Amino acid sequence: MSAxxxxxxxxxxxxxxxxxxxxxxxxxxxxxxxxxxxxxxxWREQSPQTRLTVASIDHALRPESAEExxxxxARAVDLGLPCIVKRWExxxxxxxxxxxxxxxxxxxxxxxxxxxxxxxxxxxxxxDDQAETVLMRLLHGSxxxxxxxxxxxxxxxxxxxxxxxxxxxxARLVATLQAAGVAWLEDPSNRNPRFERVRLRxxxxxxxxxGLDPARLALLARRAARSNDALxxxxxxxxxxxxxxxxxxLHLDGPGFAACPGDIRLRILERAVLLMQDESKASAYGxxxxxxxxxAAALDQALDPALGQGGSWQRSLGGTxxxxxxxxxxxxxxxxxxxxxxxxxxx
Numbered sequence: 001m002s003a004x005x006x007x008x009x010x011x012x013x014x015x016x017x018x019x020x021x022x023x024x025x026x027x028x029x030x031x032x033x034x035x036x037x038x039x040x041x042x043w044r045e046q047s048p049q050t051r052l053t054v055a056s057i058d059h060a061l062r063p064e065s066a067e068e069x070x071x072x073x074a075r076a077v078d079l080g081l082p083c084i085v086k087r088w089e090x091x092x093x094x095x096x097x098x099x100x101x102x103x104x105x106x107x108x109x110x111x112x113x114x115x116x117x118x119x120x121x122x123x124x125x126x127x128d129d130q131a132e133t134v135l136m137r138l139l140h141g142s143x144x145x146x147x148x149x150x151x152x153x154x155x156x157x158x159x160x161x162x163x164x165x166x167x168x169x170x171a172r173l174v175a176t177l178q179a180a181g182v183a184w185l186e187d188p189s190n191r192n193p194r195f196e197r198v199r200l201r202x203x204x205x206x207x208x209x210x211g212l213d214p215a216r217l218a219l220l221a222r223r224a225a226r227s228n229d230a231l232x233x234x235x236x237x238x239x240x241x242x243x244x245x246x247x248x249x250l251h252l253d254g255p256g257f258a259a260c261p262g263d264i265r266l267r268i269l270e271r272a273v274l275l276m277q278d279e280s281k282a283s284a285y286g287x288x289x290x291x292x293x294x295x296a297a298a299l300d301q302a303l304d305p306a307l308g309q310g311g312s313w314q315r316s317l318g319g320t321x322x323x324x325x326x327x328x329x330x331x332x333x334x335x336x337x338x339x340x341x342x343x344x345x346x347x
Contacts, residue, residue, distance in 0.1 A: 001175070002169065002171035002172045002174070002175045003172065003175060004172070004175045004176040004178075004179040004180075005035075005039060005168070005172055005173070005175075005176045007042060007046075010039065010042060010043040010046065011043075011046065013039065013043070013164050013165070013168070014039075014040065014043045014047075014164050015164075016120075016152060016153050016160075016162045016164060017040075017043065017047070017050055017120075017122070017162065017164065018047065018050070020050050020119055020120050020160075021050065021051065021117075021118075021119050022050070022051040022052075022053065022116065022117060022118040022119055022120075023040075023050060023051070023052055023053075023118060023119075023120045023121070023122050023162065024053050024054075024055050024109060024112055024113050024116070024118045024120070024121045024122065025037055025040055025052055025053070025054045025055065025081070025122050026055055026057070026105075026109055026121060026122065026123045026124070027054050027055070027056050027072050027076070027083075027124075028056065028057070028068075028072070028185075028187070029056070029068045029069070029071055029072045029075075029184065029185035030124075030184055030185055030186070030187055030190075031170070031173060031174055031177060031184040032124040032125075032126055032129075032165065032170060032173055033123075033124040034072075034075070034177060034182060034184040034185075035124065035165070035173035035174075035176050035177055035184075036122065036123075036124035036164070036165060037054060037072075037075065037076060037079060037081065038079065038176065038177065038180060038182055039165075039176065040052055040081075040122070040164075041079040041080060041081055051118075052081055053081065053082050053083070053084060053112070053116055053118065054072065054073070054076040054081050054082065054083040054084070055083070055084050055085075055086065055108075055109055055112040055121075056068075056069040056072040056073060056083060056084075056085050056086075057069075057085075057086050057087075057088065057104075057105045057108050057109065058085060058086065058087040058088065059088045059101050059104070059105070060087055060088050060089070060092075061092060061097075061101070061189075062188075066087075068185050069085045070085075071185065072085075073085060075182075084112050084115070084116070086108040086109075086111065086112060088101070088104045088105070088108065098195055098196075098197075106156065109121050110156065110157055110159065113159055118159070119159060119160065120159055120160040120161070120162050121156060121159055121160075121161050121162065122161075122162040122163070122164060123161065123162070123163055124163075124165055124173075125150055125163045125165065125166055126165050126166065126168055126169060126170045126173065127165075127166065127167055127168055127169050127170075127214050127215065127218050128169060128170045128201075128204075128214050129150070129166075130149055130150055130166055130214070130217070130218045130221055131204060131213075131214035131215075131217035131218055132197055132200045132201060132204065133149040133150055133221075134147060134149050134217040134218070134220055134221050135200050135203065135204060135217060136196060136197070136200055137149060139200075141289075142289070143263075143289060144224045144227050144228045144231065144263075145224075145228045145231075145232075146289075147220060147221060147224035148221055148224040148225035148227075148228045149221040149224075149225075150163060150166060150221075151163070151166075151225065152164070152166050152167075167218070169214065204217075231263055231264065231267065232267065234264055235264050235267035235268055235271065236271075238256075238260055238264055238268060239267075239268050239271050239272075241253075241256065242256045242257055242268065243268075243271075243272060245275075248333060248334065249331060249332070249333050250272055250275060250276050250331070250332040250333075251329060251330070251331060252268070252272055252329060252330040252331075252332065253329055254303055254324065254327070254328035254329040254330055255303075255328060257303070257330065258300070258303045262296070265296055265299075265300075266292055266293065266296050269292060269295060269296055269299070270286070270287055270292055272320075272330075272332050273287060273292075273317055273318045273320050273322075273332065274286070274287070274318070276320045276332050276333065276334055277318045277319045277320050277334065278319050278334055287317065287318050291317060292317070295315055295317050295322070298313075298315060299313075299315075299322075299324075299330070302324055303324070303328060312324070316335050319334060319335050320332055320333065320334055320335055321333050321334070321335045321336070
C-alpha cells in the first residue's frame, strides 16, 4: 500500500517553486490536481514568500463542467488560495478533441498568469502520466527527444512550466488525499477508450507484470532526456559555426553540414527552418520528424559530389524554401506567398 506524502518531503517536491514570485496551480478537480493544490498549500506554509493562485479551466465539454470548477474554487478558498476560473469558448472540433482541449487549456492558463503577473504555471502530471507519454511516443515512432517525454521544468512562452509531481506515483497522491479526508472529482473521459491515453493506461496494466512498469518507463524518459540534451548541445555548437544569417536569408555551409553525424544534421536543419519560418505558419508541435528525415535524406543525396546537383536542388518545409547554390551551400529563406499552393516539391 502506498504511503501519503509527508511534510518533510515537500521542500524537495517543490524545489522548483523556490525563488518564484507567483505560481499558477492548474487544478481540474481530479485526484492528481487536487493533491497538487493540497500539497502546494501545505508547502506555502513553509515558504510564504511565493504566491499561489489556483486556475481551473472549464472546457465546456460536459454539462457538469461549470459545477466542477465551482467545487475547485470552493476547495481552493478552504485552503486559503485564490482561484480564477476560465471557460473555453467557441465551437469544439470533432477530431483530435483532446489535443485541441490541451492547446486551449494552456492558452487559458497562460492568460491567467499574465492577468495576475505570475512567472510560472504548475501542473499535476505524475510518474504514471510520464509512463503513458513514453509509451505513446514509442508507439508513434518518436526519436530520443520524444522519448524524453515531459520535463520537470520547461519554458512556456515567457513563463516556466513546472511539474513538481512528475516523480510521484498517482497511488501516493490518492493515499495523501485519503489521509487528509479530501475528496476529488472523477472525469468520465478518463475511462473512455475513445481516447488514446485511456487505452494506453490499460496496456500499461498488462505490461507491468512483465517488468515494463511506470517506474521503468520514467527511467527511460530520464535517460533519453540526458542523451537529447547532449545532442542538442552539439547541434547548437555546430549550428553557430556553420550557419550565417544575412537579413532574410540563412546560409549553411554545405560541406561542413555533410560532415556532421546524421542526428546532428537533422537538428541543424530543424534549427534553420524554425529560425527562418514565419511565426504565423509555425506549428505548436514543431516540425514532423518524418518530413524532416525526408528532407535530410534528399539533401544528403544532393550534397553527394558524384551526383553534382548543386545549384539545381530545392525543397520547401514549414513555410521555408531551401536551395543549394553552385558551391554546394544551403540557402534558406521564407517561402514566397505566391509559391504557396503552387506545384512544387514539398516535404
